[in-house]
Amino acid sequence: MINKRLEKLRQIMTKYNFDAIIIPSTDPHQSEYVAKHWKVREYFSGFTGSAGVLVVMKDETALWTDSRYFLQFEDECKDYDVNLHKQSIPHAPEHVQWLCDTLAENAVIGLDFLQFSKAQMDYIKEVSASKNIQLKNTPNLVNEIWADRPALPAFPVDIHPLEYSGETTASKIKKVQNKISTAKADYYLFSSLDEIAWLFNIRSKDVDFTPLVTAYALVGLENTVLFCDSNRFSATAIETFSKLNIEIIDYELAIAELQKLDIDKKIITDISSLNYAVYNAVQSKFLFQNSIAKELKSIKNETEISGAKNCMLKDGVALTKFFIWLENELPTREISEYEIGKKLESFRKQQDLYVGESFAAIVGYKGNGAIIHYTASEERAALVKNENILLVDSGAQYKDGTTDITRTVWLGGTPTAELKTAYTSVLKGYIALEQLQFPKGTVGMQIDAFARFHLWQHGLNYPHGTGHGIGSFGMVHESPQGFTTNPATSSGRTSHLPNQLTTIEPGCYKKGVYGIRIENIVLSIAKQETEFGNFLGFTPITLCAIDRQLIDKSLLTDSEIAWFNSYHKMVYDKLSPMLNSDEKKWLQRMCEEL
Amino acid sequence: MINKRLEKLRQIMTKYNFDAIIIPSTDPHQSEYVAKHWKVREYFSGFTGSAGVLVVMKDETALWTDSRYFLQFEDECKDYDVNLHKQSIPHAPEHVQWLCDTLAENAVIGLDFLQFSKAQMDYIKEVSASKNIQLKNTPNLVNEIWADRPALPAFPVDIHPLEYSGETTASKIKKVQNKISTAKADYYLFSSLDEIAWLFNIRSKDVDFTPLVTAYALVGLENTVLFCDSNRFSATAIETFSKLNIEIIDYELAIAELQKLDIDKKIITDISSLNYAVYNAVQSKFLFQNSIAKELKSIKNETEISGAKNCMLKDGVALTKFFIWLENELPTREISEYEIGKKLESFRKQQDLYVGESFAAIVGYKGNGAIIHYTASEERAALVKNENILLVDSGAQYKDGTTDITRTVWLGGTPTAELKTAYTSVLKGYIALEQLQFPKGTVGMQIDAFARFHLWQHGLNYPHGTGHGIGSFGMVHESPQGFTTNPATSSGRTSHLPNQLTTIEPGCYKKGVYGIRIENIVLSIAKQETEFGNFLGFTPITLCAIDRQLIDKSLLTDSEIAWFNSYHKMVYDKLSPMLNSDEKKWLQRMCEEL
Incomplete structure (x- = not known):
């Protein structure tokens, strides 16, 4: 089916004399997630990942995406004539140089100008200029092929x-x-x-x-x-x-x-x-x-902050009930990752003002947890047993706020020392960044590494940024602030300011073996004013116990243990009034002093 | 005299119809230090600082420089009609926007094209375009006024x-x-x-x-x-x-x-x-x-590294003899900062292959230590007594290498707890960055803050980068690698690589009270290779005891104390064979276990 669509596209390319067509994954608003009407790249490639660019030439169809999606690409596109080109940096326009190198002088590239920002077009023009490559708008090209293209959204506002x-x-x-x-x-x-x-x-x-x-x-x-x-x-x-x-x-x-x-x-x-x-x-x-x-x-007002904190209570209750369910259910049967995701959603649905998930939940068992944007489909989900490691990254849209949280739990058996070192280093990294006091004007790239250096010390690392801004009943990934190693991104160059909400989410991933990530949302706060400047810091607002079975306590300092105990006291104090007595007992056990 | 030169310059500006002249501090090679022939800005302003741009208009003469030089400007230019404009970022072309805002449409700016890089001219053109301001080359303008302008250097090579x-x-x-x-x-x-x-x-x-x-x-x-x-x-x-x-x-x-x-x-x-x-x-x-x-x-070969290490022995011996002299001399008399600098130079002169200083030594007593690029002239140097704090930042050119080292010493009396906290935090910052293990590809801006976070925790900070590359019988500030908070500089964006030489020099400065800085040169080394990547780190090569009188030991962790003892064992082991028995005894005392 995809191959037929590509064949039709090539006929039209011939008709209009296009040597190549670039089809990005976005809409006219550079959105991260797009309406069905704009899923053009998916229509012509079968690839459903949220990031990726398709390039169709007369004799080749090529798709650029980053390491988060390689496995998904192989799975979704194996039957189609689409070649994977591996991006070394997510979202980087690496296909542009490749395409201009490949095409002959004076070639013509077709693009729907609606799907490209002014800045992106400037870059394509710059790269294509030396070969005098022409860029032509293709506003209606897709409609000639995509007969049942969904209309633009028309839901009530x-x-x-x-x-x-x-x-x-x-x-x-x-x-x-x-x-x-x-x-x-x-x-x-x-x-x-x-x-x-x-x-x-x-x-x-x-x-x-x-x-x-x-x-x-x-x-x-x-x-x-x-x-x-x-x-x-x-x-x-x-x-x-x-x-x-x-x-x-x-x-x-x-x-x-x-x-x-x-x-x-x-x-x-x-x-x-x-x-x-x-x-x-x-x-x-x-x-x-x-x-x-x-x-x-990005600077949340009092109402938004209070809404966010309220959402953390609701999310915390839903997650507590979910983890209790998982602990009780797993000894009785194997459960698919897909079902686990659905069950988690069902607990959130019971919460006040719930609207929907804020992204497709990531439930990754053992090696699947190492696939960073893994989403288990009903058909190919792994079966989770009463043993080994499970990563759960999920979030919700409530009318009063947006949530995003990751916990990694040990389900049974004896973990290796290597795994405990990695998990404990991730936890130490989370604590180091969350506890950091830094001067106003500090940008994400300057402090991202505080979440990494304990991992680095053991020769470990993770291939993604450490955190992103989050909206208020808005986008789960919200510009401009965050933590990253990449100076080209806004979150690398943007100062943190009081009253922003940002995630801190270090991880560690061993291909085929495990994925570890610990993620809380933190609120930026003013901490100290001295003659050397104004100093800021973070305070966590996510409320959910952090699994302790993988902690190697000998690697924690006294102040890290104190942080762990104080965080869990807060989790218990805030969540327990909303739980029944069995649930309270379970949470008390999870929140005991380390 | 300066005012007369400016008057002549204005006559020539009128003759050629220039509305403004920009005179930078550099030469045709964008050098940091320049030959006398190129000290045009100094000739027309009297200001001798190594960074600063002079803008001469028909009714105003303005000089842009950064906070390191404000005091020096006031001292050197107080008798001349030159107004100081304070740069917020060193070397930033803040005068360009100001000048273009001030000038009328179609105005003409004169510049010696030799003294501007292509990149700088692109920027000036961009800013001046909206007012249609013309940029005209002034290759011989200065010679019409500066009759005894020194010739270009003609020393034997x-x-x-x-x-x-x-x-x-x-x-x-x-x-x-x-x-x-x-x-x-x-x-x-x-x-x-x-x-x-x-x-x-x-x-x-x-x-x-x-x-x-x-x-x-x-x-x-x-x-x-x-x-x-x-x-x-x-x-x-x-x-x-x-x-x-x-x-x-x-x-x-x-x-x-x-x-x-x-x-x-x-x-x-x-x-x-x-x-x-x-x-x-x-x-x-x-x-x-x-x-x-x-x-x-920037990647030194074995010969250059061995030369650098040899220079550290020589510098270490010279500094040891210098600090012994200072300790013996101060109880007998007050000594000017200028004389102290000269005395230090004299100990270096005794060393093999010595050529000269690698920059003007900074000897800053008490509040003078807080002036970051302070150089005491013979006339205005402060008198150093047998009490309080002294910062000494100096370096040398030897035929086998270049050195740069800062030590801050307590000369007598009882230091405040505040001062000890600041000094100890600077030391902890130095240790944290020097001991950091990080993946290949890490750039200066990602890890600069490891030298700051102990200071930040106490509401302290310092207003300069944490370190720079250094040449091999070359420039004391050598691109491209280093540590900085500024993403616009090469040292912010450049990866550290094995076999580079870089300084680590955190500090803390309280205006009018104290300046603290501790600086060693470190060699970048490969430390570990794992499936997560190649990891690098640093090893110190500077050999000189670090004053312990200002250390608050209760703020140091066990591993920091172990670092301190191990560094001082190395200093003693390497330097003592080159010292006489009295000097050895002194150094032994300086290198005792903490």
């Missing part, structure tokens, strides 16, 4: 109420307008869906795992336009927006409307999210800046 | 023998030629003086503190041209070079000769060191790459 958002749309728009004034500009154009959801306090279910609304937004000094189909809004919502001088114009009309803006107007926008089709259409002058919404959104 | 360099010029040039072949280019153009000194194994004394030779070099696949006055070389040297197909052509002819290269030739060069006058003159196509010489040079 919900207003995210003040009791969860903590700040009115009017107040947020005022901040954007101040920014426009300061920059002596006329408009601010937003195209990132989570920025728009935050700015207008709107939510829907256009995108898997993330409560976003497909839209663009143009904020002016007096009036604002939200490009989104008006029939998705209630009459009340439209009236409320109207009072705020917010007009709703159909999504499909966005480019045509933006084209009408005067040539002498100045529009602030973010070069990394604005797509090239919009950029190309607009006559006005763009001022490229890092999005003001990104930083404002 | 020494061949740096194989017993110190460890690699022949032929072998080094072969590596460059391989790089040219791989890149399908025709030439490699070098304009950085320390790269040329390394490549041709040549040394002279053109530049203060650094044994460099003023030259350009063009390496081709068959032939090489060294642009340097041939009368600076011995007949033997010229003949030896000739056998290697190296032709020597006068320095002043470089641009004219490079202009003759065919337009279809490709020249590899480094955008950050090539000056704009050369770039502008050459017709051929440039391929901008990070200099191959930088990385090759």
